[in-house]
Amino acid sequence: MPASLFIALHLLLLLPSIEMKRQGKGRGPKAIRQKLTLDRVRGAGRQSRSGPFRLVALPECSESTESGDFFVDCQDRNLISIPTSQTWSKKPRHFLLARNQIKVVRDGAFVGYESLTSLDLQQNHISLVEEEAFQGLTHLTTLLLQHNRLGTLSEEALIPMPNLRYLRLYDNPWNCSCQMESLIHTLQVPSNRNLGNHARCAKPVKLKGTKLKQVDPELLCKESDPTTDLETDPINPVEPSPLRSKPDAISSCHTYLFPQVQMDCSKQGLTEVPAGIPEDVVYIDLSHNSIRHLKARDFQSARSLRTLNLSNNNMERMDTASLSGLLHLRELDLSDNSLRFVQYGVLEDLYFLSQLKLSGNPWVCNYSIHYMVYWLRLHPGVKHSGLVCHSPPEHTGERVEKYVSSYNRECPKDRQHSKTDQDQTDPELWNTAMEVQGELEEDLEPSNLRAPQQYEIIRLS
Ligand SMILES: *[C@@H]1O[C@H](CO)[C@@H](O)[C@H](O)[C@H]1NC(C)=O
Numbered sequence: 158m159p160a161s162l163f164i165a166l167h168l169l170l171l172l173p174s175i176e177m178k179r180q181g182k183g184r185g186p187k188a189i190r191q192k193l194t195l196d197r198v199r200g201a202g203r204q205s206r207s208g209p210f211r212l213v214a215l216p217e218c219s220e221s222t223e224s225g226d227f228f229v230d231c232q233d234r235n236l237i238s239i240p241t242s243q244t245w246s247k248k249p250r251h252f253l254l255a256r257n258q259i260k261v262v263r264d265g266a267f268v269g270y271e272s273l274t275s276l277d278l279q280q281n282h283i284s285l286v287e288e289e290a291f292q293g294l295t296h297l298t299t300l301l302l303q304h305n306r307l308g309t310l311s312e313e314a315l316i317p318m319p320n321l322r323y324l325r326l327y328d329n330p331w332n333c334s335c336q337m338e339s340l341i342h343t344l345q346v347p348s349n350r351n352l353g354n355h356a357r358c359a360k361p362v363k364l365k366g367t368k369l370k371q372v373d374p375e376l377l378c379k380e381s382d383p384t385t386d387l388e389t390d391p392i393n394p395v396e397p398s399p400l401r402s403k404p405d406a407i408s409s410c411h412t413y414l415f416p417q418v419q420m421d422c423s424k425q426g427l428t429e430v431p432a433g434i435p436e437d438v439v440y441i442d443l444s445h446n447s448i449r450h451l452k453a454r455d456f457q458s459a460r461s462l463r464t465l466n467l468s469n470n471n472m473e474r475m476d477t478a479s480l481s482g483l484l485h486l487r488e489l490d491l492s493d494n495s496l497r498f499v500q501y502g503v504l505e506d507l508y509f510l511s512q513l514k515l516s517g518n519p520w521v522c523n524y525s526i527h528y529m530v531y532w533l534r535l536h537p538g539v540k541h542s543g544l545v546c547h548s549p550p551e552h553t554g555e556r557v558e559k560y561v562s563s564y565n566r567e568c569p570k571d572r573q574h575s576k577t578d579q580d581q582t583d584p585e586l587w588n589t590a591m592e593v594q595g596e597l598e599e600d601l602e603p604s605n606l607r608a609p610q611q612y613e614i615i616r617l618s
């Protein structure tokens with residue numbers, strides 16, 4: 158690809174993000190207020206436990222417009238109740254209330270919020286939603302209630318929202334008793350296929366771990382003798398499955414839908430990439446886990462991914478096809494792992510990568526690291542950092558590119574393909590060299606451009 162075309166493509170890719178920032182900024186006092194709010198939010202993590210005399214002041218939430226939609230972002234504000242709609246300069250379409258301290262959603266809490274299409278109440282302490290709490294939300298399509306403390310929810314509460322298409326209820330301690338019968342019935346109506354997926358009963362013991370979608374509602378209100386439940390030892394309830402299967406992304410991570418679809422899977426003790434990353438996820442944070450090995454097709458379903466954060470995982474190995482399918486990835490953070498080299502071919506699908514973070518890895522400067530350097534030379538648009546030799550001792554602290562250049566300079570005559578440094582820059586030649594080594598494990602075309610294979614690679618070793 159000629160350099161100018163390459164740059165033009167990158168500019169095109171950058172445009173939407175610039176646009177977003179500009180729109181989000183606003184003008185005048187509001188911009189200042191937003192700036193203050195942002196600063197406050199940054200400090201919020203550290204100050205969240207502010208003692209018993211917390212003042213309930215006006216919520217300093219931020220307002221912004223993205224793609225023509227007006228957002229109110231009140232995440233992480235220590236709110237205990239829902240601010241009234243008059244607080245905002247306009248009628249919001251999206252209202253973000255995640256990670257506050259709300260315990261009860263009262264009747265009429267959203268009066269004046271008729272314009273909302275999405276409402277995010279995840280990660281609060283909600284244990285009660287009153288029956289008329291969502292009155293007036295006739296346009297709402299998305300309601301996020303995951304990661305709360307709900308034991309029951311009346312089906313009546315959903316009636317004011319005829320357009321509801323996405324309802325997230327997982328990670329709540331659902332009490333699958335008679336009161337839940339009508340809600341469970343509703344969730345199981347086939348056309349409601351995106352309502353209440355992944356939510357599971359926590360009680361009674363005999364239904365613990367069963368999905369609400371799979372509970373037989375007919376059994377819930379049967380006059381069963383109340384002792385059945387007590388027969389099972391409540392101190393040691395039977396876990397749904399003692400065998401650990403691959404963790405799934407929906408239950409291991411926090412999902413945020415706005416302003417872009419993000420998953421926060423950091424610090425979840427994951428030992429592998431969770432399965433079932435939804436196709437529309439744009440940003441995924443898998444940092445601070447224990448994923449030692451990236452396997453082929455780990456990110457196969459994550460086609461929209463732009464940012465992938467794998468930092469701080471003790472990662473030792475990335476299989477050749479582990480990043481395949483990530484055609485739109487722009488940012489990859491591999492810092493603070495235990496990588497010594499990357500498998501030949503691993504980076505081939507990453508056409509539009511622009512940032513690659515590599516620091517904090519014990520990179521070994523031997524022939525295996527050459528692939529990384531050649532790939533970086535062929536992709537000059539990629540800004541990378543932290544590619545420094547850790548061993549062997551004679552190269553410790555040296556930049557890997559410098560090591561590769563000096564290697565090629567010192568290379569004995571019979572290993573050089575020409576008198577010039579051509580072998581560094583000509584991908585044909587280094588491909589050949591690597592193939593002879595038997596390291597080419599799969600064809601390396603991006604999976605969607607892959608033509609049917611017409612030849613076979615025969616290993617010589
Ligand atoms: C679950 O619901 C049943 C029926 O309403 C009730 O008797 C029971 O106390 C509830 N259990 C808990 C732990 O809330």
Ligand SMILES: *[C@@H]1O[C@H](CO)[C@@H](O)[C@H](O)[C@H]1NC(C)=O
Nearest residue numbers: 423444466467468488489490
């Ligand atoms: C990845 O996560 C680490 C640790 O949480 C953070 O410091 C870093 O900035 C993140 N990288 C990206 C690209 O977001």
Ligand SMILES: *[C@@H]1O[C@H](CO)[C@@H](O)[C@H](O)[C@H]1NC(C)=O
Nearest residue numbers: 497498521522523524525526
């Ligand atoms: C380079 O070092 C790594 C890590 O010690 C080792 O696994 C690999 O086989 C070495 N490669 C070559 C070509 O010697």
